[in-house]
Amino acid sequence: MGENPNMDTSQAEEIVKTVTYNVLRYDPDKDSKPRMQRFQVPVPKGRTVLEGLIYIKENLDGSLTWRSSCRMGVCGSCGMFINGLPRLACQTQILDLNADEIQIKPLPNYDILKDLVPDLKPLLEKHKYIHPNLVRREGKEIDGLTGEFFQTPKELENYIQFTFCIKCGLCLAACPTVATDANYLGPQALAQTFRYNTDTRDEGNQFRFDLIDTADGTTKCHFAGACSDVCPKGVDPAFAIQLLKRDMLLHKLHIKRKEKGVPILGKVTDGKRMKGVPDAPEKTV
Amino acid sequence: MLKESTYWYLFLLAGLFILVLLSIHMTIMHLDQLLVAIGIGSGDVLKFQSVLARGRQSFFMVSYIILLGAALYHGLYGLRTILFELNLKKGLQTAITAVLLIGGLGIFVYGTYVAIAAKMM
Numbered sequence: 001m002g003e004n005p006n007m008d009t010s011q012a013e014e015i016v017k018t019v020t021y022n023v024l025r026y027d028p029d030k031d032s033k034p035r036m037q038r039f040q041v042p043v044p045k046g047r048t049v050l051e052g053l054i055y056i057k058e059n060l061d062g063s064l065t066w067r068s069s070c071r072m073g074v075c076g077s078c079g080m081f082i083n084g085l086p087r088l089a090c091q092t093q094i095l096d097l098n099a100d101e102i103q104i105k106p107l108p109n110y111d112i113l114k115d116l117v118p119d120l121k122p123l124l125e126k127h128k129y130i131h132p133n134l135v136r137r138e139g140k141e142i143d144g145l146t147g148e149f150f151q152t153p154k155e156l157e158n159y160i161q162f163t164f165c166i167k168c169g170l171c172l173a174a175c176p177t178v179a180t181d182a183n184y185l186g187p188q189a190l191a192q193t194f195r196y197n198t199d200t201r202d203e204g205n206q207f208r209f210d211l212i213d214t215a216d217g218t219t220k221c222h223f224a225g226a227c228s229d230v231c232p233k234g235v236d237p238a239f240a241i242q243l244l245k246r247d248m249l250l251h252k253l254h255i256k257r258k259e260k261g262v263p264i265l266g267k268v269t270d271g272k273r274m275k276g277v278p279d280a281p282e283k284t285v
Numbered sequence: 286m287l288k289e290s291t292y293w294y295l296f297l298l299a300g301l302f303i304l305v306l307l308s309i310h311m312t313i314m315h316l317d318q319l320l321v322a323i324g325i326g327s328g329d330v331l332k333f334q335s336v337l338a339r340g341r342q343s344f345f346m347v348s349y350i351i352l353l354g355a356a357l358y359h360g361l362y363g364l365r366t367i368l369f370e371l372n373l374k375k376g377l378q379t380a381i382t383a384v385l386l387i388g389g390l391g392i393f394v395y396g397t398y399v400a401i402a403a404k405m406m
């Protein structure tokens with residue numbers, strides 16, 4: 001295969017060095033077990049691990065498979081095990097790794113679908129299990145919303161950090177407990193439990209506490225903190241799990257109970273709107 | 286069987302009791318010279334007669350029983366947590382909980398009998 005002109009960096013960018021990509025290859029339809037394959041990748045300043053993979057696909061081996069989309073750390077699809085750590089390939093610059101050889105494997109603690117594509121089903125199923133949506137006693141408050149929920153900036157601050165989760169699954173790949181016990185709900189789902197339970201618009205506290213009140217819930221966390229170390233969005237799921245434990249205890253002791261969510265304001269205009277903030281667009285569905 | 290969180294709350298409570306009772310134990314048994322220095326200890330805490338004398342006091346009998354219960358619960362809960370990490374089936378988890386509960390209760394009853402018998406001596 002000839003060099004792709006779009007990827008020809010020789011004229012536009014100065015090649016700083018050439019690194020060896022040592023990439024795990026595995027096609028369950030053909031291979032009995034995974035193998036490693038080496039590629040030489042030229043590196044201009046700023047090239048990410050993901051761009052290196054694109055270089056390989058376009059110039060060296062079109063069959064190399066991985067998952068990616070946004071290329072900007074937003075979609076959460078390019079999680080890989082890069083030089084011994086779960087990282088987003090699009091957010092990891094090759095030169096920052098400070099290595100002549102880069103080993104890339106699919107995320108650990110997941111089955112491999114093909115090459116660098118992990119099967120993220122366990123992550124998504126655990127996430128869905130804790131009902132990652134606003135739960136209200138009155139269904140109509142969600143389905144046929146007539147106004148805005150009232151929430152102060154202070155109340156938002158209590159959980160906003162945990163809304164940054166992009167479901168990349170790096171935390172589960174890093175978690176030593178998930179590594180030995182696939183049933184453990186894991187840092188992502190537990191952090192999201194805390195996120196929704198802390199949201200003053202939500203009324204699903206007891207409901208979610210009951211869901212996670214099993215031997216596979218919060219009590220299984222060893223507080224190794226590996227999840228928070230690798231999280232690319234600063235979510236700090238290990239911290240969320242400890243806060244969740246505290247809230248479960250305070251809830252049980254009737255010290256801190258959130259029985260009712262904040263009300264809906266009568267009309268949208270009841271709330272203080274900053275100057276220049278336009279009306280919400282018309283509903284499309 | 287109890288809810289998982291209930292086992293955990295009891296574990297925390299047991300830890301709290303251990304903290305208080307162990308502090309009393311450490312003070313009496315290991316800071317005995319300090320107690321003598323401030324005039325509230327006899328200094329011969331390890332002598333058989335001293336051990337007997339303590340056992341005869343209601344305060345010590347009750348604290349021995351509470352410490353035994355708390356330490357047993359705390360330790361066995363820890364053991365259960367370790368065993369549960371072996372990715373066991375639900376049925377086996379329930380069986381382990383039952384065995385630890387019955388075994389722990391047995392040891393507790395026996396230890397309580399010893400503490401009460403010592404009080405009667």
Ligand code: SF4
Nearest residue numbers: 165166168169171231
């Ligand atoms: S908590 Fe962090 S590491 Fe885990 S899925 Fe969310 S963004 Fe990824």
Ligand code: FES
Nearest residue numbers: 069071076078090
């Ligand atoms: S490609 Fe979207 S996060 Fe990396």
